[in-house]
Amino acid sequence: MTLVDCTREKFSKYEQLLNDAGQKPEFWDVVVITARDDSQKSIFDYQISLKKQRHEVPSFVKYIVISDPPGVKVGSGGSTLHCLEYLANNFGQHSLSQWKVLIIHAGGFSQRFPSQSVLGKVFLTLPCSKYPIQMLEALLMMYISIPGKMNYGVSCKTSELLSVYRGIFEYII
Numbered sequence: 001m002t003l004v005d006c007t008r009e010k011f012s013k014y015e016q017l018l019n020d021a022g023q024k025p026e027f028w029d030v031v032v033i034t035a036r037d038d039s040q041k042s043i044f045d046y047q048i049s050l051k052k053q054r055h056e057v058p059s060f061v062k063y064i065v066i067s068d069p070p071g072v073k074v075g076s077g078g079s080t081l082h083c084l085e086y087l088a089n090n091f092g093q094h095s096l097s098q099w100k101v102l103i104i105h106a107g108g109f110s111q112r113f114p115s116q117s118v119l120g121k122v123f124l125t126l127p128c129s130k131y132p133i134q135m136l137e138a139l140l141m142m143y144i145s146i147p148g149k150m151n152y153g154v155s156c157k158t159s160e161l162l163s164v165y166r167g168i169f170e171y172i173i
Helices: 003-019 038-053 075-091 093-097 135-142
Strands: 030-035 062-067 100-105 153-158 163-166 169-172
Touching: 003 135, 030 038, 030 075, 038 062, 038 135, 062 075, 075 093, 075 100, 075 153, 093 153, 100 135
Parallel strands: 030 062, 030 100, 100 153
Antiparallel strands: 163 169
């Protein structure tokens, strides 16, 4: 199977996920998106609410935007620890051993991509598929097979890199 075929298959599975009103499929229980501050968090929350209304993201997933703590920025590693602490404090210590969590690091200044500094790279529009999609949907599509291969736990990804998983292989786009 080629990279193109693999990507088409993931797009098709994602569309089925959006259209299936039946039983909850094996997918992420929680998707956490990091924001650089409370202002960016508000923008991200609003964008996600629009996506949920338009059925662009799976409705059975809990979406949480967590802003980095104020003060000195400690990067993705510090942001990951902050997210894990938030989940444990707000949903209980055992939540991480019962959920499949995807953390998408999207908070930042978009210095390499200044046109995305307001909405963030996670809401960058991509000209692919039958209709334009944003990076968030592309990430959820590309990582659609990961939850089925894990019991529970956390997977951390960046909002600016698409990896295509097929079996044990990873293709970086």
